[in-house]
Amino acid sequence: MRCKDTIIFCITKNFIILATNIRLNSGLYRCRGVCKPKLNIYNKDHEVFISYSSANIQTAQAICHALESNRIKCWMAPRDIRPGAEYGDIIEEAIVTCKVFLIVFSETSQISRWVRSELNIGFSSNKPIIPFRIDPTDLKGSMKLMLNDKHWLNAYPNPEEKFSELAAVILDLLQHPAVDTISPPGFQPASNVASADGSNAGAQGLFGKLLNQLFVKRRVKVTSDHAAEIFLNGERKGKLDAYETGNYSVSEDFYQLEVYSCEYGKKVKCEYSGSFSNSSTVIISVDMATAEKQYLMKAKNITSGQINDLGIIFLDEGKFEDAQECFLKAASMGEAAAAYNLGMMYHFGKGVEIDYDVAREYYEEAVKSDYPLALNNLGSIYYNGHGVRKDIAKSFPYFCRAAERGVESAQFTVATMLFYGQGVAVDKAKAKKWFQKAAAQGCKDSQNYLNSWVDD
Numbered sequence: 001m002r003c004k005d006t007i008i009f010c011i012t013k014n015f016i017i018l019a020t021n022i023r024l025n026s027g028l029y030r031c032r033g034v035c036k037p038k039l040n041i042y043n044k045d046h047e048v049f050i051s052y053s054s055a056n057i058q059t060a061q062a063i064c065h066a067l068e069s070n071r072i073k074c075w076m077a078p079r080d081i082r083p084g085a086e087y088g089d090i091i092e093e094a095i096v097t098c099k100v101f102l103i104v105f106s107e108t109s110q111i112s113r114w115v116r117s118e119l120n121i122g123f124s125s126n127k128p129i130i131p132f133r134i135d136p137t138d139l140k141g142s143m144k145l146m147l148n149d150k151h152w153l154n155a156y157p158n159p160e161e162k163f164s165e166l167a168a169v170i171l172d173l174l175q176h177p178a179v180d181t182i183s184p185p186g187f188q189p190a191s192n193v194a195s196a197d198g199s200n201a202g203a204q205g206l207f208g209k210l211l212n213q214l215f216v217k218r219r220v221k222v223t224s225d226h227a228a229e230i231f232l233n234g235e236r237k238g239k240l241d242a243y244e245t246g247n248y249s250v251s252e253d254f255y256q257l258e259v260y261s262c263e264y265g266k267k268v269k270c271e272y273s274g275s276f277s278n279s280s281t282v283i284i285s286v287d288m289a290t291a292e293k294q295y296l297m298k299a300k301n302i303t304s305g306q307i308n309d310l311g312i313i314f315l316d317e318g319k320f321e322d323a324q325e326c327f328l329k330a331a332s333m334g335e336a337a338a339a340y341n342l343g344m345m346y347h348f349g350k351g352v353e354i355d356y357d358v359a360r361e362y363y364e365e366a367v368k369s370d371y372p373l374a375l376n377n378l379g380s381i382y383y384n385g386h387g388v389r390k391d392i393a394k395s396f397p398y399f400c401r402a403a404e405r406g407v408e409s410a411q412f413t414v415a416t417m418l419f420y421g422q423g424v425a426v427d428k429a430k431a432k433k434w435f436q437k438a439a440a441q442g443c444k445d446s447q448n449y450l451n452s453w454v455d456d
Contacts, residue, residue: 045073046073046074046075046080046094046097046098047072047073047074047098047099047100047170047174048067048072048073048074048075048098048099048100048101048102048170049074049075049076049094049095049098049100049101049102049118049122049127050063050064050074050075050076050102050104051101051102051103051104051109051115051118051119051122052076052103052104052109052115053104053106053108053109053112053114053115054108054112055106055108056104056106056108056109056134059104059134059159060076060104061076062159062160062163063102063104063132063159063163063166064076064079066160066163066164066166066167067163067166067167067170070167070171072167072170072171072174075094075098077090077091077094080094091118092121095118095121095122095125095127096121096125098122098127099127099128099173099174100127100128100130100170100173100174101118101119101122101127101128101129101130102129102130102132102166102170103115103118103119103122103129103130103131103132103147104132104134105131105132105133105134105137105143105147105152106133106134106135106137107135107137110137110139110140110143111317111318116143116285117285119143119146119147120146120223120283120285121283123146124221124245124281124283128173129146129147129150130150130153130166130169130170130173131147131150131152131153132153132155132159132162132166133152133153133154133155133156134155134156134159135156136156140316144243146243153165153166153169219247219248219249219281219282220232220247220248220249220250220255220257220281220282220284221245221246221247221248221281221282221283221284222240222245222246222248222257222259222272222284222286223240223243223244223245223246223283223284223285223286224240224242224243224244224259224270224286224288225242225243225286225287225288225289226242226261226262226263226288226289226292227239227240227241227242227261227262227263227288228240228259228260228261228262228270228286228288229259229260229261229262229265229266230246230248230257230258230259231257231258231259231260232248232250232255232256232257232258233250233255233256234256239262255282257272257284259272259286259288261288261291261292261295263292263309264292264295267295268288268291268292268295269291270286270287270288270290270291271287271291272284272285272286272287289313289316289317290313292309292313293310293313293314296309296310296313297310304329304330304333304334304335304338305330305335305337307326307329307330307333307335307338308326308327308330308335308337308338308341310326311323311324311325311326311327311330311338311341312341314326315341315345315350315351318351320345320350320351320352321351323341323345323351324342324345324351324352326338327339327341327342327345328342331362331365334369336365336366336368336369336371336374337366337371339362339363339365339366339371339374340362340363340366340371340373340374340377342362343358343359343360343361343362343363343366343374343377344359344377345359346358346359346362347359347363347377347381347386355387356381356386356387356388357387359377359381359386359387360378360381360386360387360388362374363377363378363381364378367398370401370405372401372402372405372406372407372410373402373407375398375399375401375402375405375407375410376398376399376402376407376409376410376413378398379395379396379397379398379399379402379410379413380395381395382394382395382398383395383399383413392417392422392423393423393424394423395423396414396417396422396423396424399413399414399417400414403434403437406441408438408441408442408443409438409443411434411435411437411438411441411443411446412434412435412438412443412445412446414431414434415431415432415433415434415435415438415446415449416431418430418431418434419431419435419449432450432453435449435450435453436450
């Protein structure tokens with residue numbers, strides 16, 4: 001059979017390429033190097049994507065082995081990345097095509113940019129997320145946003161003891177997927193039903209399908225670690241709270257995104273990184289904390305509040321000495337929040353040895369300004385007997401002052417102390433009012449008390 005040239009359309013992320021193809025004797029078509037080939041990840045049929053920090057690679061490998069021993073197909077880097085491939089593209093495809101996203105959560109994965117980026121893609125792709133916790137690290141930052149409402153599988157201090165339970169959870173999830181995870185967003189089966197204008201949508205053929213895929217609105221998803229002001233193609237889109245995701249659309253393929261700090265306005269413009277989740281969606285992750293830190297470190301006539309803010313950024317980054325230096329300077333300038341932050345560092349051993357006496361001294365300094373959180377924590381010092389004689393009655397006034405200033409946890413504590421008569425006479429009527437105040441702020445424990453409440 002004589003070879004014939006034919007014209008077909010090849011689709012890329014951004015445009016259509018008109019390409020010349022040659023029909024071979026076999027009846028197959030081969031594109032002559034004009035089209036970008038699709039990614040070719042190893043282990044295409046994987047079910048579970050394993051996200052981990054490099055410090056936890058041995059644990060991740062052990063998890064992978066345990067799951068695959070239970071016939072659960074896993075994908076993990078660098079094992080399943082072909083030589084010479086771009087890490088970012090391959091990993092994104094592996095996440096988008098997986099059925100379950102497993103994060104090996106630890107102190108090091110909490111601060112890993114790779115893990116945060118992977119989790120962001122998994123979260124944005126609506127993947128079922130299983131946090132496998134191998135140490136008692138608390139959630140913070142973007143991790144808190146995406147994992148706070150997830151059911152954790154706590155696996156410390158001996159993670160291997162939980163491998164069987166993890167495998168059982170995943171097998172059940174694979175057998176009974178959530179309704180919204182069965183098919184990707186926007187997927188619809190083909191139909192031959194005529195459209196409202198009388199055209200036959202199902203009879204458009206290959207060219208029509210390609211055009212439908214191409215000329216869709218570009219969607220831009222933006223998440224920032226600090227409150228940010230968003231401008232898209234020169235149009236103000238409004239404010240994004242910390243770790244809130246904004247969903248925007250543009251009618252053209254081109255988009256120009258500008259992100260500014262809500263705290264410091266257009267004085268702080270943030271650079272950002274983005275990645276495609278599919279042909280029409282760009283996921284943007286904004287590191288506003290770094291931009292604000294750079295601004296504050298260069299700022300002239302910096303205020304005590306700004307120095308305290310800088311300390312918080314250092315604290316989130318695990319740079320405890322720098323954080324402490326900032327808090328000390330801000331506290332010496334009369335910043336109550338900084339004194340409270342120093343108290344927190346010594347109370348919970350963040351970068352320093354736990355020292356309840358020092359923590360109490362800093363809390364007391366902040367309390368001079370009636371700082372609400374310091375009032376609450378000073379109450380907990382006496383309630384729990386941390387570095388002092390346990391004195392529940394003495395703790396109650398501190399909790400009350402914090403509750404009156406709107407601290408949710410203090411409102412709940414005051415309510416329970418009144419309900420059970422801890423350090424104060426039983427007063428269920430007052431207890432109910434404080435439960436209601438805390439519940440109005442979203443306190444689930446208070447809501448549970450109120451749901452089962454029986455008036456005397």
